[in-house]
Amino acid sequence: MNPGSAGGTPAPQVHEKPTGLGGCPARENPFRAERVEALRFRLGERGWAELIARLEALSGRGAIVGPRGSGKTTLWLELAARLRGAGREVKLLWADGSERLSRERLGLWLEAARGTRATLFVDGADRLGLGQWWRLRLATRRAGGLVTTQHRVGRRATLYRCATEAALFRELVAELLAPTGNVAWLPSAELDRVFGSCGGDIRRALRVLYDR
Amino acid sequence: MVGFWRTPRPRGTAPRVEPTGTVADDLERELRPAQARVTRALGAGIVALFWNGISWAILVSCYRDREWAGVAFLGLFALIGLVLLAAAVHQGLALANPRVSLRVRPGRLKRGATHRLTWHTEGAVHRLRRLRITLEGREAATYRRGTSTTTDRVTFACVELAELTALLELRQGETVFALPAFAVPGFQAANNRIEWVLRVQGEVPFWPDVDDEFGVEISGVDEEASPAERPAPPPEDMTRSADGALALRTEQGQVAFRPGATIIGAAGWSLPTPPRSAEVRLFWYTSGKGTRDVTVVASVPFAQPTSQEVQPFTLTLPTAPWSTDGRLVSVSWALELVVQPGERSVRRELVVSPDGRIVALPEPVPEPTGHASGCRKFLRSLAASSRKHGAGPASELPWSRKAALASAALPGNHEPWECRRDARTTGP
Numbered sequence: 011m012n013p014g015s016a017g018g019t020p021a022p023q024v025h026e027k028p029t030g031l032g033g034c035p036a037r038e039n040p041f042r043a044e045r046v047e048a049l050r051f052r053l054g055e056r057g058w059a060e061l062i063a064r065l066e067a068l069s070g071r072g073a074i075v076g077p078r079g080s081g082k083t084t085l086w087l088e089l090a091a092r093l094r095g096a097g098r099e100v101k102l103l104w105a106d107g108s109e110r111l112s113r114e115r116l117g118l119w120l121e122a123a124r125g126t127r128a129t130l131f132v133d134g135a136d137r138l139g140l141g142q143w144w145r146l147r148l149a150t151r152r153a154g155g156l157v158t159t160q161h162r163v164g165r166r167a168t169l170y171r172c173a174t175e176a177a178l179f180r181e182l183v184a185e186l187l188a189p190t191g192n193v194a195w196l197p198s199a200e201l202d203r204v205f206g207s208c209g210g211d212i213r214r215a216l217r218v219l220y221d222r
Numbered sequence: 223m224v225g226f227w228r229t230p231r232p233r234g235t236a237p238r239v240e241p242t243g244t245v246a247d248d249l250e251r252e253l254r255p256a257q258a259r260v261t262r263a264l265g266a267g268i269v270a271l272f273w274n275g276i277s278w279a280i281l282v283s284c285y286r287d288r289e290w291a292g293v294a295f296l297g298l299f300a301l302i303g304l305v306l307l308a309a310a311v312h313q314g315l316a317l318a319n320p321r322v323s324l325r326v327r328p329g330r331l332k333r334g335a336t337h338r339l340t341w342h343t344e345g346a347v348h349r350l351r352r353l354r355i356t357l358e359g360r361e362a363a364t365y366r367r368g369t370s371t372t373t374d375r376v377t378f379a380c381v382e383l384a385e386l387t388a389l390l391e392l393r394q395g396e397t398v399f400a401l402p403a404f405a406v407p408g409f410q411a412a413n414n415r416i417e418w419v420l421r422v423q424g425e426v427p428f429w430p431d432v433d434d435e436f437g438v439e440i441s442g443v444d445e446e447a448s449p450a451e452r453p454a455p456p457p458e459d460m461t462r463s464a465d466g467a468l469a470l471r472t473e474q475g476q477v478a479f480r481p482g483a484t485i486i487g488a489a490g491w492s493l494p495t496p497p498r499s500a501e502v503r504l505f506w507y508t509s510g511k512g513t514r515d516v517t518v519v520a521s522v523p524f525a526q527p528t529s530q531e532v533q534p535f536t537l538t539l540p541t542a543p544w545s546t547d548g549r550l551v552s553v554s555w556a557l558e559l560v561v562q563p564g565e566r567s568v569r570r571e572l573v574v575s576p577d578g579r580i581v582a583l584p585e586p587v588p589e590p591t592g593h594a595s596g597c598r599k600f601l602r603s604l605a606a607s608s609r610k611h612g613a614g615p616a617s618e619l620p621w622s623r624k625a626a627l628a629s630a631a632l633p634g635n636h637e638p639w640e641c642r643r644d645a646r647t648t649g650p
Contacts, residue, residue: 035547035582036363036510037554043365044514083368134369159368213367217374220511 040186041220046213049182051085058092065089065169070129070155072169075162079211080172082159083133089157090131098154099128116142120149129155136160174212179205182212183219196222251329253420253436263313270310274303316430320345322353322422330441331418333401333576339383339420340396347393350432352425355397357381357418357438359405361583363512363550364413374511376549376586379404383420406581407442407481407542411515414508414551416543442481442541463568467492470502470559470570477571478578479555481541485572489524489559490532497561500527504537506574509552527561544575548583 036042053061065072074089076082087102094100103119116138123130130150132138135158138146143165150156158166180201187193196204196219208215277299284292325340341355359379365372384397408417418440424432459475462468472487479485489502505518522535537557546553555572575581 035552036550037547037552042510043512044509137369
């Protein structure tokens with residue numbers, strides 16, 4: 011193929027993967043982000059009552075602990091929503107995927123939270139440096155509470171420890187597939203294999219299923 | 223459904239593709255690489271220097287103190303540092319590669335138009351064995367949840383524009399091309415994007431390859447579709463909320479619009495008490511593997527709304543993005559009437575594209591390989607050099623040449639660029 015000179019007009023070769031090899035549009039994929047994020051944390055009303063009672067027993071300060079993809083942020087968000095629904099003031103600070111919370115952003119948030127009686131929710135507290143953590147503790151010592159998410163135990167008393175299992179993963183997949191009417195799209199053994207290959211990280215396992 | 227307005231509004235930006243280079247005039251654009259080689263080399267060098275400086279310093283200190291456990295542990299970091307150093311050297315060597323500049327006319331690509339691409343190579347052109355220029359379309363979706371951020375990318379289109387081997391053609395030349403039918407304007411939001419790039423890949427024997435990318439824009443202005451292509455309007459020209467209190471309609475029930483078109487409609491509500499505010503919003507949003515982006519492009523607030531009212535509105539669509547279905551990212555448009563308090567709303571989905579249909583992107587293609595691994599590239603270069611100079615029987619060759627030929631004969635040792643040519647021959 012030698013189009014080089016002016017006037018040479020070979021037809022551009024468009025390389026596309028042949029259709030029919032799987033995959034559906036992003037908007038129809040049952041494992042798209044907005045559907046995954048809409049999954050509720052499996053706790054039950056009794057479990058929620060116990061969780062809130064435990065939070066009260068810890069004077070409103072505790073940590074939601076668990077490995078990656080175990081639902082910490084989901085539980086964190088739902089707990090904040092329940093407290094807000096019960097009439098309590100709540101302020102949220104997202105880690106937002108950044109490696110370290112910027113000093114400026116933390117400072118702005120702490121300034122807004124200073125002196126408030128709201129219950130403060132901090133996602134990804136273990137991403138805070140030691141200095142940032144103590145700034146946070148100092149600024150929020152008079153707050154109505156402080157609920158954090160962490161990958162490991164420490165810094166705060168454990169409010170709830172998140173864990174995953176294959177049965178939970180299968181249940182979530184069934185919920186996501188329900189609108190498609192094809193709940194048995196993948197056999198349980200295959201779902202268990204996907205779950206195991208992702209080390210129990212449900213979020214990652216669902217993203218694997220997205221690509222299928 | 224008020225789902226969009228209960229979630230925090232993300233930091234979505236207006237849809238755009240990063241234009242690179244300068245615009246000589248309205249018709250032609252000179253392109254520059256999206257990422258300068260100097261930047262890459264400097265970045266790699268700084269990282270390698272930092273990493274090696276710290277790890278080797280501590281390693282040597284442990285060695286002097288006879289702390290063998292520390293030596294063993296830090297040895298791993300030192301090895302990684304050597305890899306980083308090799309990468310930095312690789313990037314540094316690439317600085318000496320020939321530089322290809324591109325000019326495209328018209329500067330903004332357009333479906334249905336013929337485009338002229340001109341290239342000019344500066345530097346040691348004679349070192350180039352082959353040059354390949356492709357137009358690639360890509361989707362990227364970033365998922366952010368808690369402290370986790372993951373970005374997936376796929377290439378859904380790879381259009382080969384030129385493959386050159388002759389020295390004169392390598393030095394400069396031009397070609398003409400047209401965009402494929404599924405080419406949609408790119409956009410960039412906080413978590414999702416569709417982008418188009420012109421990719422230049424040059425094979426340099428015994429040296430890092432040339433691999434530069436130039437961002438290009440595709441215009442959202444398109445030829446008017448023939449009336450026969452436009453889908454019929456839906457039977458309902460009005461959308462009501464679940465409780466029937468809110469309603470949204472568009473003129474003649476139209477839901478398919480061309481980019482840049484004007485939307486004429488009316489919003490109505492019937493409430494027990496006057497709302498605090500009422501507003502119609504025109505927005506686009508993404509669905510797919512990445513966290514959703516929502517971008518409001520225009521809104522019409524209604525002043526001092528009463529409890530029962532029907533208000534006309536007129537909104538103008540931008541030229542991009544279009545309603546698109548990709549593997550990672552889908553783009554949708556909608557109108558929404560929102561009343562406060564309570565964030566009550568009703569939404570009417572729209573399709574924005576030249577022919578009134580959602581543009582379906584092709585299935586992703588495997589990422590075209592631009593770089594062979596260092597060793598394989600070296601062996602392949604040796605083999606090619608042997609063939610060029612008429613090598614004798616294998617038994618007469620020194621061991622290194624025998625090894626090169628043996629390696630070149632192995633299955634899988636195909637040409638470095640694999641823009642899925644075989645997809646045409648193998649087929650489903």
